[in-house]
Amino acid sequence: MDIDARIERRRRRGGEQRLVRDYDALSPVAHLDEPVGRGPVVERLLDHLDPVFDGTLPPNAYVHGPFGAGKSAVVTALFERLAHVSTRSRDAIYTTTRARSSATPRFVYVDLRETSSEFAFYHRVLDALADDPVPEHGVGTEEIRARLHGALDASRMGVVVAVDHVDAPGVDDADLVAWFAGLPSNASWLAVGRRDPADVALCEYTARDIAVDAYQRRVLIDVLMTRASSALARQALGHTLARRIAEWADGNAHDALAALFAAVDHAANAQRDRVREADVTAALADVPHHSVSLGTVFALPENKRLVLRKLVDLDQEDRRSVTATTEAVAADPAVDLSPGTIKRYLYEMAEVGVVERVQTAERMGKGRTPSRVELGFAPTVFRRLYDLRQ
DSSP: OOHHHHHHHHHHHTTOOOSBSOHHHHOTTOOOSSOTTOHHHHHHHHHHHGGGGGTOOOOOEEEEOOTTSSHHHHHHHHHHHHHHHHHHTSSOOOBTTBOSOOOOOEEEEEETTSOOSHHHHHHHHHHHHOSSOOOSSSOOHHHHHHHHHHHHHTOSOOEEEEEEOTTOTTOOHHHHHHHHHTSOTTEEEEEEESSOGGGOGGGGGOSEEEEOOOOOHHHHHHHHHHHHHHHBOTTOSOHHHHHHHHHHHTTOHHHHHHHHHHHHHHHHHTTOSSOOHHHHHHHHHHSOTTOOOHHHHHTSOHHHHHHHHHHTTOOTGGGSSHHHHHHHHHTSTTOOOOHHHHHHHHHHHHHTTSEEEEEOSOOOTTSOOOEEEEESSOHHHHHHHHHHHO
8 A cells, every 4th residue: 555545544534433434445346456366367467468568469368267256356457557558658668678669559448248239349449549539429330440440550559458248148259259350450359257268259269268266265365354454444354254254255256345345334334443243244144145246236227226226225025026126116206217117127137137036935816926036236235335326
């Protein structure tokens, strides 16, 4: 942690000993500038990207590993730094081992959870490269792709595009292959996903795959303690409780951070100045096993997030069926959506795992057995982060 960060922590304290200093630093959807315990992964990625320091493009590659292994954290941090280096020294990079100067490729990060169409894909890459804003309306996909080709054809620098969450819900392998094939010849890509390379169509066009293993327990404890140090009052989280969360999370940093966030929120609501065993117990019950990424939840359109915000406050009775849930959400005066739209949203979100329709034992009339609506994510974490963003 640098001196400015240390000063800021004390300035924000203002003499009041509060448990939570910064919810954003605690958030499981936020990534640190320096990912904890992922130095070897950074080195493997830099080994792959090493040709850029000689002004040439690396081959296409696929980064893969289980949910919560820190793939996005590492790739986003690395590409942000490399993009900064490329912009700062657009004309040349000099190193102690390379006497000559070289044109440096540009670096662009694309998240397919937020980029769900061919137009949006090419627009995102072009917008990162262009000095002027790229229009979002009045132009078609062919025009945007042609502009992207023109921008790179006119430059002696290529581009390396990191495409994250290539197996996100709603992303089709065949479409991805076509989108990647439509990139200019002086573009290289680094796809990031969870599936084994043998199951990914894009890997027919890669020269290398880079595996990222789940976090070891001791490293995951360090992740939790680092976040707690940045976001909480001093000694607010004990090492024993961090170990308990890490053991429960079994290598998944997303779920571990969600559990920590929920435990802190539970303690803060009880006006405690540190996290207790009971807070962790409540938090572990709040985070579903095999949960969906909160990043996926927050990438949903605004109206769907609003429906979820109302949904997390409903009791079991109001969630006993899709119809009952729809009626309860529609009755909220803050929701300006028709019952038909709300029900459609619930079905669509069930298809991608954000919510789950669980068959109940009771039968209502002569119709089908109703489906109870269960959450696929940690409601406490979503509720707090959603409210903080409003």
